[in-house]
Amino acid sequence: MGDTATTHHTKSANNGANDNQIGFKSRVSVIGSGSWGSVAAKLVAFNTLNLSSFHDEVKMWVFEETLQSGEKLTDAINRTNENVKYLPGIKLGKNVIADPDLDNAVEDANMLVFVTPHQFIDNICKSLVGKVRSDAEAISLIKGMEVKIEGPCLISTYISEQLGINCSVLMGANLANEIAEEKFSEATVGYRNNREIAEQWVQLFTTPYFMVTPVQDVEGVELCGTLKNVVAIAAGFVDGLDMGNNTKVHTSGFITSILPISTLSSFSCHAYY
Ligand SMILES: NC(=O)c1ccc[n+]([C@@H]2O[C@H](COP(=O)([O-])OP(=O)(O)OC[C@H]3O[C@@H](n4cnc5c(N)ncnc54)[C@H](O)[C@@H]3O)[C@@H](O)[C@H]2O)c1
Numbered sequence: 551m552g553d554t555a556t557t558h559h560t561k562s563a564n565n566g567a568n569d570n571q572i573g574f575k576s577r578v579s580v581i582g583s584g585s586w587g588s589v590a591a592k593l594v595a596f597n598t599l600n601l602s603s604f605h606d607e608v609k610m611w612v613f614e615e616t617l618q619s620g621e622k623l624t625d626a627i628n629r630t631n632e633n634v635k636y637l638p639g640i641k642l643g644k645n646v647i648a649d650p651d652l653d654n655a656v657e658d659a660n661m662l663v664f665v666t667p668h669q670f671i672d673n674i675c676k677s678l679v680g681k682v683r684s685d686a687e688a689i690s691l692i693k694g695m696e697v698k699i700e701g702p703c704l705i706s707t708y709i710s711e712q713l714g715i716n717c718s719v720l721m722g723a724n725l726a727n728e729i730a731e732e733k734f735s736e737a738t739v740g741y742r743n744n745r746e747i748a749e750q751w752v753q754l755f756t757t758p759y760f761m762v763t764p765v766q767d768v769e770g771v772e773l774c775g776t777l778k779n780v781v782a783i784a785a786g787f788v789d790g791l792d793m794g795n796n797t798k799v800h801t802s803g804f805i806t807s808i809l810p811i812s813t814l815s816s817f818s819c820h821a822y823y
């Protein structure tokens with residue numbers, strides 16, 4: 551699944567042919583600007599300022615909206631350095647630049663962070679075909695699946711197949727508002743076969759309050775991140791029905807039963823509730 555990503559590339563605006571030269575700096579774009587998208591931009595922007603191999607500036611694509619005040623959301627973000635609608639009260643970092651133009655937001659970026667609600671990824675990917683660098687690396691923070699006639703498809707696989715680029719994942723028990731307030735949390739980067747790329751994603755997301763661990767298991771990490779929300783709902787039902795902890799334990803059993811091939815470490819950074 552998804553192996554095609556490393557072996558075929560679509561034509562793109564910039565094939566990155568000149569980028570092996572000394573001094574090349576990676577550019578990161580965040581595609582999505584909801585609460586988790588804004589926190590992702592904040593984490594990455596904190597790190598690009600300190601990592602010499604990255605450009606300071608982080609572009610964040612915004613699905614444009616007009617606020618009640620009449621101001622465009624993008625303008626409000628760039629004026630206040632806060633996502634006033636989806637993450638009010640949190641400074642993103644002056645090097646986060648909101649951009650409502652998707653093509654412009656990804657132009658020149660070689661590291662793409664996908665973090666939109668899953669139902670929008672289809673349209674976003676379709677409009678990005680041929681627009682992203684052929685050497686770009688993607689990471690998906692999206693929980694959910696594309697359900698097609700032939701069966702469910704992981705979002706990372708979908709991104710890889712649509713854009714012809716490799717796609718890692720970052721998942722965890724991560725509530726955006728808590729991480730925005732710099733409360734401690736951890737997450738797992740699931741990568742396919744390039745450990746160096748995984749280390750770059752770890753560097754980009756790790757902060758003193760956000761601990762990130764790489765695991766070579768894209769599917770396991772993505773499925774754990776997505777399905778744990780189903781388990782959490784089931785656990786909530788058990789609480790609501792006052793059925794007790796013994797019953798609650800059984801709600802988590804289904805993940806291990808449907809993922810027998812996933813490595814144990816894929817589960818290690820996922821709290822179920
Ligand atoms: N919020 C969290 O705590 C959290 C934590 C971990 C993972 N996630 C995952 O991150 C992803 C993004 O969630 P979020 O919480 O940032 O979103 P959100 O619910 O805070 O925001 C919704 C976003 O969707 C955008 N949007 C609305 N209509 C759109 C359209 N037609 N096309 C494209 N975009 C549109 C909005 O502008 C907004 O940026 C989801 O897959 C979610 O499961 C969220």
Ligand SMILES: O=P(O)(O)OC[C@H](O)CO
Nearest residue numbers: 693722723724725775779
């Ligand atoms: O409810 P979601 O899909 O925004 O995701 C929340 C996270 O999974 C919490 O860990």
